[in-house]
Amino acid sequence: xxxxQKLTDHMAYLPDMEQVDPSIRNQVTAARAAFEPxxxxxxxxxxxxxxxxxxxxxxGALLSPAAGGFLEEMARRARAEKTxxxxxxxxxxxxxxxSNYCENHCxxxxxxxxxxxxxxxxxxxxIEREMRAIAGTGLxxxxxxxxxxxxxxxLDYIGEACRIARRYFRVVGLEIYPVNTDEYAFLHKSGADxxxxxxxxxxxxxxxxxxxxxxxxxxxxxxxAQERALKGGMRGVGFxxxxxxxxxxxxxxxxxxxxxxxxxxxxxxxxxxxxxxxRPIVNDATxxxxxxxxxxxxxxxxxxxxxxxxxxITISTRERAGFRDNLVALAATKISAGVDVxxxxxxxxKESDRxxxxxxxxxxxxxxxxxxxxxxxxxxxxxxxxxxxxxxEA
Amino acid sequence: xxxxxxxxxxxxxxxxxxxxSGKYSLDLIKAAIEEAHAEIITxxxxxxxxxxxxxxxxFIPPHVTLLPNTSGARNADEAVxxxxxxxxxxxxxxxxxxxxRDSRYLLPDNAETVRATERLADEGFIVxxxxxxxxxxxxxxxxAGAAAVMPLAAPIGSNKGLCTREFxxxxxxxxxxxxxxxxxxxxxxxxxxxMEMGAAAVMANTALxxxxxxxLMARAFGLAVEAGRAAFRAGLGRVLDLGGxxxxxxTGFLRN
Numbered sequence: 001x002x003x004x005q006k007l008t009d010h011m012a013y014l015p016d017m018e019q020v021d022p023s024i025r026n027q028v029t030a031a032r033a034a035f036e037p038x039x040x041x042x043x044x045x046x047x048x049x050x051x052x053x054x055x056x057x058x059x060g061a062l063l064s065p066a067a068g069g070f071l072e073e074m075a076r077r078a079r080a081e082k083t084x085x086x087x088x089x090x091x092x093x094x095x096x097x098x099s100n101y102c103e104n105h106c107x108x109x110x111x112x113x114x115x116x117x118x119x120x121x122x123x124x125x126x127i128e129r130e131m132r133a134i135a136g137t138g139l140x141x142x143x144x145x146x147x148x149x150x151x152x153x154x155l156d157y158i159g160e161a162c163r164i165a166r167r168y169f170r171v172v173g174l175e176i177y178p179v180n181t182d183e184y185a186f187l188h189k190s191g192a193d194x195x196x197x198x199x200x201x202x203x204x205x206x207x208x209x210x211x212x213x214x215x216x217x218x219x220x221x222x223x224x225a226q227e228r229a230l231k232g233g234m235r236g237v238g239f240x241x242x243x244x245x246x247x248x249x250x251x252x253x254x255x256x257x258x259x260x261x262x263x264x265x266x267x268x269x270x271x272x273x274x275x276x277x278x279r280p281i282v283n284d285a286t287x288x289x290x291x292x293x294x295x296x297x298x299x300x301x302x303x304x305x306x307x308x309x310x311x312x313i314t315i316s317t318r319e320r321a322g323f324r325d326n327l328v329a330l331a332a333t334k335i336s337a338g339v340d341v342x343x344x345x346x347x348x349x350k351e352s353d354r355x356x357x358x359x360x361x362x363x364x365x366x367x368x369x370x371x372x373x374x375x376x377x378x379x380x381x382x383x384x385x386x387x388x389x390x391x392x393e394a
Numbered sequence: 395x396x397x398x399x400x401x402x403x404x405x406x407x408x409x410x411x412x413x414x415s416g417k418y419s420l421d422l423i424k425a426a427i428e429e430a431h432a433e434i435i436t437x438x439x440x441x442x443x444x445x446x447x448x449x450x451x452x453f454i455p456p457h458v459t460l461l462p463n464t465s466g467a468r469n470a471d472e473a474v475x476x477x478x479x480x481x482x483x484x485x486x487x488x489x490x491x492x493x494x495r496d497s498r499y500l501l502p503d504n505a506e507t508v509r510a511t512e513r514l515a516d517e518g519f520i521v522x523x524x525x526x527x528x529x530x531x532x533x534x535x536x537x538a539g540a541a542a543v544m545p546l547a548a549p550i551g552s553n554k555g556l557c558t559r560e561f562x563x564x565x566x567x568x569x570x571x572x573x574x575x576x577x578x579x580x581x582x583x584x585x586x587x588x589m590e591m592g593a594a595a596v597m598a599n600t601a602l603x604x605x606x607x608x609x610l611m612a613r614a615f616g617l618a619v620e621a622g623r624a625a626f627r628a629g630l631g632r633v634l635d636l637g638g639x640x641x642x643x644x645t646g647f648l649r650n
Contacts, residue, residue: 087417087603138447267496
């Protein structure tokens with residue numbers, strides 16, 4: 001365990017970290033600090049629900065405890081908005097973890113460098129085998145994930161994974177350590193179009209207590225990742241707070257405001273929300289979502305949908321099947337299937353190439369099973385909803 | 395009505411209702427086409443999945459003309475490349491240019507649309523550009539080689555009806571290409587009104603997708619479009635804006 005003396009300044013960029021205009025970051029952290037969930041009344045919630053376009057304050061009202069009694073109304077309107085924007089389509093994808101080495105020390109994460117788990121990193125051939133196995137299930141979208149270690153999974157390695165993915169998939173997303181603009185441009189050129197970075201918590205002080213070491217400790221660099229990704233040419237960016245780490249209402253509010261400000265500055269950006277709750281990890285079954293029960297998670301998802309009705313919302317395999325199915329019927333638009341959060345387990349790689357997972361999943365259904373469930377709900381599973389247009393050579 | 399054909403890029407169509415396909419179950423497409431007697435269906439190239447699962451192309455009967463759209467394109471260059479991809483996967487030479495640089499409102503970018511139309515027309519596509527109803531942009535689209543123009547009635551997916559009525563009327567007056575009203579039409583009565591005004595055709599998607607019964611709503615739209623077209627051809631009767639008409643002639647004082 002790192003001692004307090006050893007900890008670096010979590011607000012100071014490291015020398016290799018690009019700095020962008022801090023305006024959005026400052027606005028988001030200020031908005032979070034000023035947000036008082038308890039200050040909203042039932043009248044505020046009613047007014048928010050009557051508005052055609054929700055403002056920041058309306059969004060706050062829907063996240064407040066006062067909105068807890070309006071979940072039914074919120075769900076009805078969310079379903080109507082979702083239908084208006086997406087019809088009955090639900091996008092399907094799966095994550096592929098290619099390495100679980102990590103240089104960070106995040107106290108709640110199964111991949112953290114002090115946790116004794118089986119580490120593995122797939123080479124290009126193994127990545128291809130895994131991708132071929134996934135593509136064989138009919139999926140056309142893959143999300144490539146790594147632990148956060150430049151040493152173990154450098155940019156060239158991830159770029160190679162993107163190029164392989166392009167041979168098997170129509171849509172390639174990334175959930176990797178944050179990088180600079182030129183590096184995002186490289187990854188976009190390699191085939192990726194979407195980047196998701198979870199801020200985990202938007203409370204800088206708590207962030208410092210939870211992220212003890214590694215590049216991830218630098219709060220501003222992580223929070224500006226979406227902006228750099230868009231500058232690098234990515235088509236869309238994803239946002240997420242890990243619900244359960246801090247006051248979930250404040251973090252959900254900050255997540256929405258962050259996404260809204262990014263979309264305002266980069267209007268073409270496709271916006272996506274993820275709504276992960278803390279889950280037990282290998283060697284620590286006590287990690288959990290705390291006060292964020294299904295009811296609270298639903299409130300967050302509905303508030304996102306009503307605040308930014310056009311955004312993609314993904315619901316994680318951290319949640320049980322029945323909850324996920326209901327959520328995609330109401331408000332979420334994207335669901336993973338055939339998920340394995342470990343390394344090298346889809347194409348049955350040799351034992352030494354298999355690594356432990358980041359967290360426990362609660363919905364192990366195959367692609368076929370999820371497809372069947374969606375169809376039974378009257379929903380249309382969609383395998384691809386994007387065309388990759390490679391950047392023009394300068 | 396036998397000889398009243400819609401002509402687009404030299405190809406003729408009896409039906410003036412263009413069906414969208416984006417937001418409802420693929421297995422309803424065939425029924426919606428049949429109920430509406432539609433002959434043209436739009437589809438997003440980005441949704442096509444040739445050889446894969448849930449490939450929208452597999453659900454469209456072969457006699458129906460495909461109108462692939464370039465949704466997802468953020469500029470002319472991307473639209474051109476997506477259009478080419480559509481042609482490569484067998485969608486034919488028709489293309490609906492859709493270029494949006496705002497993910498919140500999905501409004502079309504007219505300037506980029508003109509650029510894409512010019513390039514695609516040069517490449518032999520039959521180009522139907524989706525546009526904000528602006529007279530200057532529409533004239534530029536004519537010059538760029540569009541086969542029709544597709545002005546929006548209201549924000550896409552909103553079902554709000556003819557919010558841009560007066561501007562579409564200007565295009566109807568001034569543009570010699572077919573005007574196909576697209577986006578925002580929420581009910582058959584609105585489609586009928588557009589046709590009564592003189593639009594060449596109407597396109598709808600969300601109105602069908604959000605209906606309780608998609609094929610039945612497709613049928614309703616087909617009938618409404620047909621009725622509106624007949625009314626336009628018949629010449630609408632006058633509407634007295636100021637109420638009744640004086641029975642005593644106002645010009646009775648004139649002498650021979």
